[in-house]
Amino acid sequence: MIDVAAAVIRRTDGRILLAERPAGKPWAGYWEFPGGKIEAGESVLQALTRELHEELGIEIDRAVPWITFEYAYPEKHVRLHFWRVLAWHGSPHGREDQQLSWEDPRAVAAQPLLPANEKVMRALSLPSIYAITNAGKLGVEPFMDRLRAALARSVRLIQVRERQMSPDELIRFAKRVVETARPAGARVLVNGDMAAALHVGADGVHLQADQLMKLGKPPAGFWAASCHDARELARAAELKASFVVLSPVLPTPTHPEAAGMGWDRFATLIHNYPLPVYALGGMKPELLDTAMQHGAHGIALLSGIW
Known part of the structure; x- marks a missing residue:
């Protein structure tokens, strides 16, 4: 089981940030939420803070826990820990040459999504x-x-x-x-x-x-x-x-x-x-x-x- 920290970064207009997996990685060309593997000794928030700095060049000001679920890909079994990032500073940009897109979770144009993320989009369509x-x-x-x-x-x-x-x-x-x-x-x-x-x-x-x-x-x-x-x-x-x-x-x-x-x-x-x-x-x-x-x-x- 691989534990992964994933960020729902949401603007005030309701759009959420997705990143395209770059060439050379498994599932290249698929879109996902920013984040990555939780290293030994890290909390979810610590992993998320590190990953968003490395991937997007932003720093978290405020984040809250949300949902956690497991998903079995053919090559690995992951436990996805989703947090909602409510405030940050810096302008998100692909520091690993990945494409980024701000998407409406009710009608995502960036396709295809990683399979595990379909249920996340349904959950994000729920109001507060x-x-x-x-x-x-x-x-x-x-x-x-x-x-x-x-x-x-x-x-x-x-x-x-x-x-x-x-x-x-x-x-x-x-x-x-x-x-x-x-x-x-x-x-x-x-x-x-x-x-x-x-x-x-x-x-x-x-x-x-x-x-x-x-x-x-x-x-x-x-x-x-x-x-x-x-x-x-x-x-x-x-x-x-x-x-x-x-x-x-x-x-x-x-x-x-x-x-x-x-x-x-x-x-x-x-x-x-x-x-x-x-x-x-x-x-x-x-x-x-x-x-x-x-x-x-x-x-x-x-x-x-x-």
Whole structure:
């Protein structure tokens, strides 16, 4: 097993930096994320700092852990440790005569990609905010007004979770959410009900933890799951969920007696985890930076987004 540090260097316009493997190296002509082998005694961040200086001539100012997964190439088995580089100084340039390209992860023009990177692009298409509907508290019509306002603020991933609604009410409500969200380019998942998600034309289903643990085979396409411990996280990874939500991180107004796992436990649970993870429980938009420092892809919000 070869451990590799890989950097997701992302500009403020959302484009990420890819490098073409030069002639003479295995997979020459394929595009990849900058990085390289972690040497003995190095941490991931130390390896990334060295590699980006050697390859691109830049120095890292701020980087956070993201996802880690294994991939078996015909000639070697690698464990890829991806970190997101959020700030750097210097202008990236190919110090090893490699070509560079800033790419939109939703439509990568630089081809072909190294095979291991396909799943990384799918993960990068996920926004940093996962918004959970709250019509039960706000009322349906006031919520729809707030949904339109949130879409105007670039909310692009929504979970319909309204447990107080009857099945018919949920169908009608979810259909309205999908019809409102889709023109804005937002994706919608329906909590706990695969049939309802299909019926209303949602993008996927979000499974509750007990559903996840009973699942024989995963749903087709885009889907997510709620997790609360290492066992549930492992099952979601085994079934290759698109992403997971891990909770509760902090106390919430609805469950003030539950202390939450805290950020240290959250980081321990998702250390070297292969899927994007959203933190849930006591989240506010201003905690996004803290969540990312502890390895989260983003945060899930119920009351703090509408």
